[in-house]
Amino acid sequence: MKYMLLIYLTEGSLNEQEMQACYGESAGVAQALHSTGNFLAASPLLPVSTAVSVRIRDGKTTATDGPFAETREQLGGYFVVEADSMEEAIGFAERIPGAKFGTVEVRPMLDVPGVPAV
Secondary structure (H helix, E strand, C coil), X not given: CEEEXXXXXXXXXXXHHHHHHHHHHHHHHHHHHHHCCCEEEEEECCCHHHCEEEEEECCEEEEEECCCCCCCCEEEEEEEEEXXXXXXXXXXXXXXXXXXXXXXXXXXXXXXXXXXXX
């Protein structure tokens, strides 16, 4: 089963040196997961100031600057992994450096017929 590991953190909580160290450690986790066949994808995200939220209500589309939810922590990146169980996916999440200073949410992914696989 595929799992998405969503990495939440407070923007600006890491300085540039800490962020670069986090990227390096995350790349190491990605390489380790790749070597075992569990890695599917990963990427940090640009700041929420670059986000646009799109909604369609009553047939009208609106695009609003910023993320959908106002929260203390913002979605900062993700991993997509293949795991045999939620417990294994949680073990992968524990290896992501963002778990040390933020939150990693583990979500099973649904395969939808007709949608190309990752």
